[in-house]
Structures are given as structure tokens and as C-alpha cells.
Amino acid sequence: MTTTRRPRVIYANPSRAARPRPEASGRERFWWYFMRLSGLALVFLALGHMFIMHVLVVLTGRQIDFAFVQSRWGTPFWRMYDLLLLLLALAHGVNGARIVIGDYVTHRTARGLLLAVLLAISAIWLVAGIAIIAFFDPGAS
Amino acid sequence: MTVIGSATPRGAIPPTRTHDLDAVVVGAGGAGLYAALELKQELGPEARIGVISKLYPSRSHTGAAQGGVCAALGNTEEDHWEWHWFDTVKGGDYLVDQDAAEVMCRDAVETIINLEHLGLPFDRTEDGLINQRRFGGHTRNYGEGPVRRSCFAADRTGHAILQTLFQQCIKHEVVFFDEYQVLDLALPGGPAGPVSGVIALQLSTSELHAFRARAVLFATGGYGKVFKVTSNAHTLTGDGMAIPYRRGLPLEDMEFFQFHPTGMYKLGFLLSEAMRGEGGVLLNDRGERFMERYAPTMKDLASRDVVSRSIYLEIAEGRGIGGGDFVHLDVRHLGAEVLNKKLPDMSGFIRTYFGLEPLTDLVPIQPTAHYAMGGVPTDIDGRVLADETGRVVPGFYAAGEVACVSVHGANRLGTNSLLDILVFGRRAGKKMAAELANLPEPIVDADAEASVQARISGLLAGSEGERPAVIRAELQEVMFAKCGVYRTEELLTECRDAVAALRVRAQRLLVQDKGCRYNTDLGDALELEYLLDCAEATVASALARKESRGGHAREDFAERDDVGWLKHTFASRDPASGSMSLAYKPVTITKFEPRARTY
Amino acid sequence: MDVTLRIRRYNPEADEAPHWEEYTVSAEPTDRVLDLLHQVKWYQDGTLTFRRSCAHGVCGSDAMLINGRNRLACEYLVRDAGTTITVEAIRGMAVVKDLLVDMEPFWDSLKQTMPFLVNDEIPADGRERRQSQADRERYEDTSRCILCAACTSACPIFWSDQSYVGPAAIVNAHRFIVDSRDTAKQERLEIMADPDGVWRCRTTFNCVEACPRDIKITKAILEVTQEIGKAGIR
Amino acid sequence: MINLFGYRVSWAQLAWFGHRASGLGVLLFLFLHIVETSTVLLGPEVYDLTQTFYKNLPAKIGEVLLMAALVYHSLNGLRVIVMDFWPSTTVYYRPLTYGVIAATVVAMVPLGAIILTPYLPWG
Ligand SMILES: Cc1cc2nc3c(=O)[nH]c(=O)nc-3n(C[C@H](O)[C@H](O)[C@H](O)COP(=O)(O)OP(=O)(O)OC[C@H]3O[C@@H](n4cnc5c(N)ncnc54)[C@H](O)[C@@H]3O)c2cc1C
Ligand code: HEM
Numbered sequence A: 001m002t003t004t005r006r007p008r009v010i011y012a013n014p015s016r017a018a019r020p021r022p023e024a025s026g027r028e029r030f031w032w033y034f035m036r037l038s039g040l041a042l043v044f045l046a047l048g049h050m051f052i053m054h055v056l057v058v059l060t061g062r063q064i065d066f067a068f069v070q071s072r073w074g075t076p077f078w079r080m081y082d083l084l085l086l087l088l089a090l091a092h093g094v095n096g097a098r099i100v101i102g103d104y105v106t107h108r109t110a111r112g113l114l115l116a117v118l119l120a121i122s123a124i125w126l127v128a129g130i131a132i133i134a135f136f137d138p139g140a141s
Numbered sequence B: 001m002t003v004i005g006s007a008t009p010r011g012a013i014p015p016t017r018t019h020d021l022d023a024v025v026v027g028a029g030g031a032g033l034y035a036a037l038e039l040k041q042e043l044g045p046e047a048r049i050g051v052i053s054k055l056y057p058s059r060s061h062t063g064a065a066q067g068g069v070c071a072a073l074g075n076t077e078e079d080h081w082e083w084h085w086f087d088t089v090k091g092g093d094y095l096v097d098q099d100a101a102e103v104m105c106r107d108a109v110e111t112i113i114n115l116e117h118l119g120l121p122f123d124r125t126e127d128g129l130i131n132q133r134r135f136g137g138h139t140r141n142y143g144e145g146p147v148r149r150s151c152f153a154a155d156r157t158g159h160a161i162l163q164t165l166f167q168q169c170i171k172h173e174v175v176f177f178d179e180y181q182v183l184d185l186a187l188p189g190g191p192a193g194p195v196s197g198v199i200a201l202q203l204s205t206s207e208l209h210a211f212r213a214r215a216v217l218f219a220t221g222g223y224g225k226v227f228k229v230t231s232n233a234h235t236l237t238g239d240g241m242a243i244p245y246r247r248g249l250p251l252e253d254m255e256f257f258q259f260h261p262t263g264m265y266k267l268g269f270l271l272s273e274a275m276r277g278e279g280g281v282l283l284n285d286r287g288e289r290f291m292e293r294y295a296p297t298m299k300d301l302a303s304r305d306v307v308s309r310s311i312y313l314e315i316a317e318g319r320g321i322g323g324g325d326f327v328h329l330d331v332r333h334l335g336a337e338v339l340n341k342k343l344p345d346m347s348g349f350i351r352t353y354f355g356l357e358p359l360t361d362l363v364p365i366q367p368t369a370h371y372a373m374g375g376v377p378t379d380i381d382g383r384v385l386a387d388e389t390g391r392v393v394p395g396f397y398a399a400g401e402v403a404c405v406s407v408h409g410a411n412r413l414g415t416n417s418l419l420d421i422l423v424f425g426r427r428a429g430k431k432m433a434a435e436l437a438n439l440p441e442p443i444v445d446a447d448a449e450a451s452v453q454a455r456i457s458g459l460l461a462g463s464e465g466e467r468p469a470v471i472r473a474e475l476q477e478v479m480f481a482k483c484g485v486y487r488t489e490e491l492l493t494e495c496r497d498a499v500a501a502l503r504v505r506a507q508r509l510l511v512q513d514k515g516c517r518y519n520t521d522l523g524d525a526l527e528l529e530y531l532l533d534c535a536e537a538t539v540a541s542a543l544a545r546k547e548s549r550g551g552h553a554r555e556d557f558a559e560r561d562d563v564g565w566l567k568h569t570f571a572s573r574d575p576a577s578g579s580m581s582l583a584y585k586p587v588t589i590t591k592f593e594p595r596a597r598t599y
Numbered sequence C: 001m002d003v004t005l006r007i008r009r010y011n012p013e014a015d016e017a018p019h020w021e022e023y024t025v026s027a028e029p030t031d032r033v034l035d036l037l038h039q040v041k042w043y044q045d046g047t048l049t050f051r052r053s054c055a056h057g058v059c060g061s062d063a064m065l066i067n068g069r070n071r072l073a074c075e076y077l078v079r080d081a082g083t084t085i086t087v088e089a090i091r092g093m094a095v096v097k098d099l100l101v102d103m104e105p106f107w108d109s110l111k112q113t114m115p116f117l118v119n120d121e122i123p124a125d126g127r128e129r130r131q132s133q134a135d136r137e138r139y140e141d142t143s144r145c146i147l148c149a150a151c152t153s154a155c156p157i158f159w160s161d162q163s164y165v166g167p168a169a170i171v172n173a174h175r176f177i178v179d180s181r182d183t184a185k186q187e188r189l190e191i192m193a194d195p196d197g198v199w200r201c202r203t204t205f206n207c208v209e210a211c212p213r214d215i216k217i218t219k220a221i222l223e224v225t226q227e228i229g230k231a232g233i234r
Numbered sequence D: 001m002i003n004l005f006g007y008r009v010s011w012a013q014l015a016w017f018g019h020r021a022s023g024l025g026v027l028l029f030l031f032l033h034i035v036e037t038s039t040v041l042l043g044p045e046v047y048d049l050t051q052t053f054y055k056n057l058p059a060k061i062g063e064v065l066l067m068a069a070l071v072y073h074s075l076n077g078l079r080v081i082v083m084d085f086w087p088s089t090t091v092y093y094r095p096l097t098y099g100v101i102a103a104t105v106v107a108m109v110p111l112g113a114i115i116l117t118p119y120l121p122w123g
């Protein structure tokens, strides 16, 4: 076998004085509850959206086209519905992605960087999404 | 045999590190942890109290205890500590030092209450008090009938005790040196003392450390691993007994070893007395309930030593199952309710390890080496005695199974061991705290450090010899067969010679692992040496005692002999010449005159 | 019968990298995997290194990754393990040598949870504190933990990020949080509400499947979460 | 069960992994969806053109996958929520997990059929 390598002599503090005491985090608590409550809302919003757009449309023999959007976003109810869906899905999904990054990227700076990127992208898409719903003019043709 | 690992043995051992502490506790079982906690509480947070343990504290064998710990709380029915005192003395076949037993039984109540205050999860009565149940040998009004005296946390009382004490030690910031194996005492002035610390091997690095302190407590547990079939953990190798013994200090009453009747066949794990308490019976090859012959009144619930001997006799007369060396425990008739609710762990063991279903199958059992009544002699405050005259070794304390106070005499009652480790662990801690200021400043024992270094280098240097496991297996075999439940002059003489021969062979051990990290192969070799020392003292003491009493049963001297043998054995070995000598100390009798022991 | 043991060996003093080694040992169906490891260590290769003590599942020394799952080597029988058995060290903790891992971070996590009863008041009569059987029952399950680390080292979250305090520590915090005698509940809940505390559990249940004591770990974790909710930690 | 990454994968662990993957997948689609929907601001021609990208079999299969991901994610999310707020239900985590997986499969049969049928070569 190979020659003996001297182990690094470890003079660990045998008392194992504990690391600094962990601190409560209202932030994580908020997001934990948010994921669950938004999830509940999304069951209706997201599944409802998918059902209408991809199932009902077929069953009623319609098409998704500009006209369809026009008629839908002509009513404030559907606009509000889609806005809420957008906000919740984005917040829920992006926070989920944040959690996933936190789980797998343990290097401090890398994690920070990735989260910043995620946040930036999400912000842009959020603004874009709101803009679409807000600025779409159902009267135009 | 070949050497595996690196080709060249490691040259020198890394330099010795020194730690200055106020007091050192060796062993992190119930006894050691309670002592450390007490030291911290007495001396305040500034005190540097170190607990050195070769296992992580929560791995200590105290955690394996099942049944309970007794104290005359009287929570469910009338009880008095004097009754408990009597039971202890009688259970120990009158070899008990009655002043010590008095202290234990009196302190028991306060100690158990204190444990509750520390957070121990005792089972509760309807009124929210600590619940209590019956256990073998514990009686009301000096033997009138069974009494509920055992306090318990389900069927894992030991686990609860160990956890609670470990938790409180964390709270009080006891310094733990985990996975350090103590190899020697610092005794710069010779065996008479004073003790000024210990020398230990850090298992993770193989470095030697010198711990200097004015007071040292040994609480290293038992040595059940000298026997082939035992309920004890692999790590119970009698280190704490062998170390002072090698330095010429005596070991008391080593011939008294308790064999528990219902060990799982071959494996040795305990099947609690509760199995018979609930109605289980023992059967031989012919399906006879043989205990009816040996103990007509108590039958299967006679005391542990009696039942173990009866099983042995059945086996010796060829009525073991299939002529083999085990009998059956029959619990089939207890029903699913009792087995699954009252004895869940036991039923689980049977299912896991035997693949048997206790409801339909007979369970193979055999007596298993369980508990060392003997050990390092101490007074009622844990101070180690240098000889049979009662001279103490300054700065040296012992408590728990390693010690012999003697509260168990010739046979320990169920639940009294946990009580012993708690009461005397705590008392030793208190005494150490009180005496600390008056003990001499610790000084270095350069000789001891050098000799430990030499020992280890010697073991690592050899490239041929026998594997420790081979010798250990032979030792366990011969001790179980010849110094076991039943003993005779002939068997013991053979055993003595066999142990001596093994000691010679053990001078050339092959340690294959030459590395520094967790060299558990080296650990095996060191522990084997300790086992051999304990075996030597045990056999010598047993050979000399020509009577039968409690755990020591001689076929050739079947009767108890109070005239000749109502005394404690002190076995010691002269470190210079290597010759063994035995001395005797009278039993302290304060209240209960020896009487015939019938149940 | 003969059993093939495949053991993942690693000795940083001698090996560049971990590697698998095979050993053949003869065994009875009722032998424990621990017995086989002993056979190898005692009679074939003395350098094989692992922890063990009680040999019957009560001390928590020998959690290992055996046949793809965390178990105690002393509780897993050849009968169930088959004739080819793979053994490696538990995940998420640094391998110090062979099957033995660095447990210090595990103890650190445990210690951070204040794993001890806090209550300085003693009943005036000097007797035990009273506790109803129902209150006692609440921490029965979690007080059975033997600190073997099988759960924590089976948790996928812990595998990827060891700053997660881990199920074992939460189980031990739970034991005190729901103990009616304890007076530091608020403080414990604050600790458990750390970003690396209970929030990181993704209800994967690997811990539950690994626990040799069959402790309902995920239930305990979620009960702590609920208590945090009730206590209104910010 | 299967032995992935050297650790035996239990159904519950698989369920968690599926939840994570489906959540991320849906999020990714959400980002795409916003981009694609933004063309609605550019007038009917552009928007209708983008919509034609969705009207073929591969896209429809993607649509079914998206649907499956969302259905599974929401059912499993509901399972998680139930356990979170009633911890005693964790005892039934195995049947609950099987139930979620089975329900997803069952739900996807008609849903998939509705979406795919018009685009199947024989449909
Ligand atoms: C299966 C079983 C069931 C039992 N049930 C009961 C019961 O129901 N009731 C009862 O009263 N009694 C019972 N007993 C007996 C009782 O549990 C033990 O006698 C008692 O726990 C011993 O405690 P201890 O503190 O002396 O030592 P242990 O708990 O054995 O601890 C020994 C400590 O010493 C350390 N150590 C050993 N050698 C060294 C060294 N060289 N260097 C450093 N550290 C070292 C170890 O690491 C360990 O921490 C039972 C015993 C067994 C085996
Ligand atoms: C339809 C109803 C939905 C429900 C009921 C739901 C529920 C949940 C719940 C409870 C969690 C937390 C899981 C945990 O902590 O283990 C979660 C996580 C997550 N969700 Fe959803 N969700 C829904 C829709 C969505 C949508 C539309 C997206 C994408 C935009 C999404 C993306 C995510 C992501 C990325 C995570 C993180 C996964 C993880 O941490 O492993 N979810 N969801």
C-alpha cells in the first residue's frame, strides 16, 4: 500500500463551544406561510386558468387568438383574475426557486449572486407582465 | 499473518498534550455524568470539570438499562426506605456493607426526585406523580410481599437517565473530551497516591494527552466482555478496574458476577425479568416447567442467581433443548395485548434477532453475564481504598459499576444498579468538590507517560503475533465455561491456568492498523489486556472463596459459610513481581443479622 | 453460507480517494451486519474502522448506509440483507476513516437547540413536579431518540446543505418544546425559527424511513412549526 | 425501489423531487408565457402568429406535460399543506403519496385526450 500520510493534526476545541445562537427569522416564517396560502389560491387560479384555456376552449370549439384575448380582457373580472394569477404565481414560483437555490448552492457568494440574478429577472418579468395586462387595449384591432 | 496498512510502522507518537483541569471524570455513563454535574453545581461555572470518555456520552451502556430504578417514594402504595434497605442486604446474600446500603436506600428518594427536577421523563400516575412498578426481590415490610418501588420511563429507564444527565451537563458547560481512551493513572508517588491526573489516547489522532487534576473519578462501567455470552456492550472491557489493578491497587469481590437467566441464546442481549413477571415460564427439552422443581414457591420468579443455576443444571443433565446449551422461554400464552403493549421492546428483539414470533414460538434463552458486583473498592463517598484496612488513595474516586461500595454484596437486585450509579456518582461528585481544595497540587507523572508511550509503540511495532480477537475469543470461551454460573475447584484451576497462558500469548499481539486516525485495532489490543487483568483477578478471587453465596456458586462448596467467608475479597497484583495476593475485609453489619435466604 | 461484503473504504492517511473493497465472510442468516464487519475487522483486515458499542440498537453508534439505506448495522440481519451487502458511511458528514464520520457538526446542531430542561422552580414540598399522563405522552415519541444521526444523514436537504439543523436536532428540540415542565419554550421556538431551522424541511420523509426507533420525525418537525406559528415569532 | 445516487429512493422522496421539478418547470413556462403573451401588445397579426406555434402535435404534448406538471404540483402541494396544518396526518404519508400520484395519472387521461385528440394523426 501507499506510504503513510501524516494526518493533519486537529486540535479541535474539545468543549465544542456552540456556534453563535441561531436567530429567529420572521422572514422565513412569512415565506413558509406564503407558499402554503398562495398555493391554495393558485389551485383555483392556475388550475382554473389552465382548464379554461386548454380544456374548455377545446370543448367549446373556440380558438386562442387575439379576438379571444380581446373578449376576455374586456371584462375587469378576468383582468383582475389574470393579474392576481400573475402576481401570485410569480411570487410563489420565484420564492420556490429561491429555496431551491438555497438548498443546492452553498457557496456564499455564488448563492448571493444567483439570487440577485433571479431577483433581477423576476423583477423585469413582473413589470412586463403587469404592463401587458394593464396596457392591453381591448378596443384596438 | 500479514500486516495491512502502511509498510513502516509509525515512528514516534506525536507529543503529549497537557490539560490542566480542576477535576477529571473518566466515563460518561450515569455515574460519571452525575458526578460531573454535581461538581459543576458545587464549584460553580468557573470550575474546569472535564469528562473523558472513549464513547460519546450518549453511547454509554447506562442507556441499555431497561427495567427501572428503585426508590421508596411510596407513590402508589406504602413503602419505606428501611424496607428497601433490608431487601438490598438480603438480596446481596448478606455480603452487603449495611452502612453503604443504608446510605443508598435513604438517598434514593431525594436522588430520584432530583432527577425529575432535572427533566427525566418518568412515567406518571393518574395523579401526575412518578409511577412505580414491581420488580424482583423488592418487598413490603421486610419480605411480606412484593411492593411497587421501581420508577421507570417505559422500558428504557437507563436511556432516559443517560439522556437527562447528558443534557444537564451540556447545560452546565461541562467540558467533554469525547473519544479519548484513558490508559493510565498519574500516580507520581506510587500506588498509595496521591493521584494527580490521567493519561489518555485521543482516538481521532492517536495523540497522548496528559490530564492534570487534583481529583480523578473513575466511572468506566463493567467488564462483561470477559464472558462469551453477555448482555454487556462491546466496549465494556473493565478498563477502569484494570488500570488501578496494574498499579498495585486492589479489586474487591471480583468473584461475584451476576448471570441473568434470560439472555437471548448466543446473542446474550437481555430479555427483561418482566417477561417472567408477566407470566412467562421456562421449559426444558421435555417441555417441563423445571423451575417448579428448584424453587417450588417462587418458581420462575426466584432470584436471578437461583434461576440461572437451575437452567445450568438442566443443561448439564442433558435436558437443554436438543441436548444443547439453552432452554426455552415460553410467553406464547401471554397474548398479543401483553406482548405488544407491555413488552414491546422485548417482543421486538425476539422478532428482529431471532425472526421468531413470541405469540407462537418458543424463545431460546441462556444465562448471560450481566453485572459485576465487584470492582474498585470505595467508601460511601466514592473514595478509592488502597487496601483492606480502609486507607484511601488521595485524589482518587470511583463510582458506578466499576466501583464496589459494596451495596450489592454477592448478588445485585434488579433496579439497584441504576440507583447505585446515581447515588454514589452524585456523592462522589460532592465529596470531590468538598475535598478539592485540600488535595495536593497535581504533578507530572513522567514515568507513567513514558510507559504508556512505550506500550503503544510496542504494540504498533510488532509485525507478527496473534490477533487480539483470537485471544479474546478464547478468553471469553474459557471464562464462560469455567468461571461461569457454576464453579468448581477443578474448573477454576483450569481457568486460572488458561488465563495465565493467554496473558503470556497476549504479550505478542499483532496490530494490523498502523495509522493514527481512529486506530480501533490498537484499541482492541489495549482492551484485551484489560480484560485479561480483570479475568485474572476474578478467577483468583473465585478460586479462593470456598463457599457458595449469591452470584458465586461452587458445586464443591454448595453452602453459604458465614463463619469462614462473611468477608470481602481484596485481590491485588504486585506490579514489580507480578504475583497475586488476596486479602480480606470484614463485612459491615449494622442492623440485619445474616439469615438463610429464602424467597 | 458465504456473504459478500462490499465496503466503501477510505483512509485519508493512506488512500488518495475512497474505493470499494470486497470481503467474503461466512455467516448465519441470523447474523447482524455488525457481526460481519467484526469478522472482517477481527480476522481479515484489522484496519477496517467503524463505531459500535451496544450491538442491539440502543446506543446509536453504528448508523451506516447499508444496501442503499441508512440503518443500524446491529439491527440489520443477513436474513434480510441478502448475500451481497454494500456498506458505506452515512451521507452529509465528512468521512474520517472508512465507515466512521465526523460527528462534531451533528453534536453542534444538537447543542444549539438547548437540549435540556429549563425550569428553576422546584415544588415547595420538595417533591417531584406533577405532570399529567396526557402531558407526559406528548413527548414520549421524541424522547426515544438515540442520537444515531440516521435521520439527518438521510435527508436530501442536509446532503446538499449541512447548515440545515437537521431532523435529529429538531426532534430533540420538540422533546422539550412540548414538555409541560419546560419554561424556555419561547426561546427554543426562536432558535427553531432560524432560516436554517424547521423551514428547510421539505417533508421528504427519508428521515422517518431511516429512523431505527420509528420516531414520527416529520410529525414532530411540523408540530414545532405549528408552535412557532402559534407563538407568533417575528 | 430504485436506487438513485446510491441512496434508495422512496416514493415520498420521489414525490418531493417531482414537486420541485414540476414547480421549476411551471415557473420556467410562466416566464416564457409572459414573453409570448407580450406580443398581444403588438397587435392581432403578431399575436395570432405566435399562437400558431402552439398548434401542432409536439407543442400539444408539451402542453399536456405542463398540465401534468401543474396538476401533480397542485395535488402534491395540497398533500403538503394538509400535513403542514394537521401534522398527525403525516402518519399516512405513504397512502397520501400514492394517492397523489394515482390521482394525477387518472386526471391526466381525459385531460390529455381532450388536448391531444384534435392533433393526433388519426384524430
Ligand atoms: C442490558 C442491561 C440492562 C440493564 N438493566 C438495568 C435495570 O433495569 N436496572 C438497573 O438498575 N440496572 C440495569 N443494568 C445495569 C446498569 O445499567 C449498569 O450497571 C450501569 O448503567 C453502569 O453505569 P456506569 O455509569 O457505571 O457505566 P456505563 O454506563 O457503562 O459507562 C461507562 C463509561 O465509561 C467510559 N469508559 C470506559 N472505559 C474508558 C476508558 N478507558 N477511557 C475513557 N472512558 C472509558 C465509556 O465510554 C462510558 O462512557 C442493566 C445492564 C445491562 C447491560
Ligand atoms: C396550483 C397550485 C399550487 C399549489 C397548491 C402549490 C403548492 C406549493 C407548496 C405547498 C409548496 C411548498 C412545498 C414545500 O415546502 O415542500 C410549493 C413549492 C413550490 N412551488 Fe408551488 N404550488 C402551486 C402552483 C405553483 C406554480 C404555478 C408554480 C410555478 C410558477 C409553482 C412553483 C413552485 C416552486 C418552484 C416551489 C419550490 C419547490 C421546492 O422548494 O421544492 N407552484 N408549491
Ligand code: SF4
Pocket (backbone or CB within 6 Å): C144, C145, C146, C147, C148, C149, C150, C151, C152, C167, C168, C171, C210, C211, C212, C213, C214, C215, C217
Ligand atoms: S430521530 Fe431516529 S434516526 Fe434521528 S437520531 Fe434520533 S433515533 Fe436516530
Ligand code: F3S
Pocket (backbone or CB within 6 Å): C154, C155, C156, C157, C158, C166, C167, C200, C201, C202, C203, C204, C205, C206, C207, C208, C217, C218
Ligand atoms: S428527510 Fe429531511 S426534508 Fe424533512 S421530512 Fe425529513 S427532515
Ligand code: FES
Pocket (backbone or CB within 6 Å): C052, C053, C054, C055, C056, C057, C058, C059, C060, C061, C062, C072, C073, C074, C075
Ligand atoms: S451498536 Fe449500539 S446501536 Fe448499534
